[in-house]
Amino acid sequence: MYKITQSDEKIIIKGIKDFDPIHTFECGQCFRWNKEEDGSYTGVVKGKILNVKKDGEYIIFDKTTKDDFINLWMDYFDLKRDYNLIKEKLSKDSILKEAIQYGEGIRILNQDEWETTISFIISSNRGIPIIKKSIEALCKKYGTYIGAYKGKRYYDFPSSKQLFKCSEEEIKESYTGYRAKYIVNTTCMIEKNQVDLYDLKKLFTYDARSELLKLSGVGPKVADCILLFSMEKYDAFPIDVWVKRVMEYFYIHEETSLKKVQLFSQEKFKDLAGFAQQYLFYYARELGIGK
DNA sequence: GGGCAGGTCTAAG
């Protein structure tokens, strides 16, 4: 399917369509990928460091192996899915057709359930720079040290077991504010198996969602993010301020309630709602719609 | 320096 070549610790892939690291990492689904001076992105996934760069028709995966590419990164970057088909379907809508042109290289990552849950609890009611800072601090304090790359030290996202040892005060040291209590409560629920995060993928979206809503600090928006970004529930449609504004601006033509936007979007985009959300989010931010 | 920022929780109608 893809042509893979290897040199040193670099894996070079030719033939990946519909993938641009910038679009994928800047569309709001992840917080631990950071831009390097050369325009590449470095991140940590499942205890492994990776650097990704697009160079024309090549994607260069640095600091990894062919085995990891096939067993880990193919799945993480959703490279088995035909995004062209999804775009074709969504492009029947003229607004989405426009939005897709801006974020044509978006792929929805298959992230870890636990990391996604805690990350999006932290994300509520704040801007992206502070969210990233918060999560990095948490990783550095409580995550396992993995190694260095380009002179920076990298840490894994702390496991539920690692976080379970922390007090609310300790969590607060990572700039989490009042969300520290949510993190402590949710960690406790996970450790006591009151919700089995790694079992929810099997359930229908609605059932998985109601399980997630039991967690402290997880409301409708955060639950939808967890479903979409870590459980392959592509009918989920997370509505944050940006998506709400873009939906009202282009489709509904008036300010309305979250509930109405939710119903409207699910009905309109159905099983592709999550993909539509990503294109619209990127589009809204690029254009600064509704600011 | 005061207001804002990828929502959730809680209490009340």
Next chain:
DNA sequence: CTTAGACCTGCC
């Protein structure tokens, strides 16, 4: 079941 306020705090 829908709506209004409070909420940590770093950053612009």
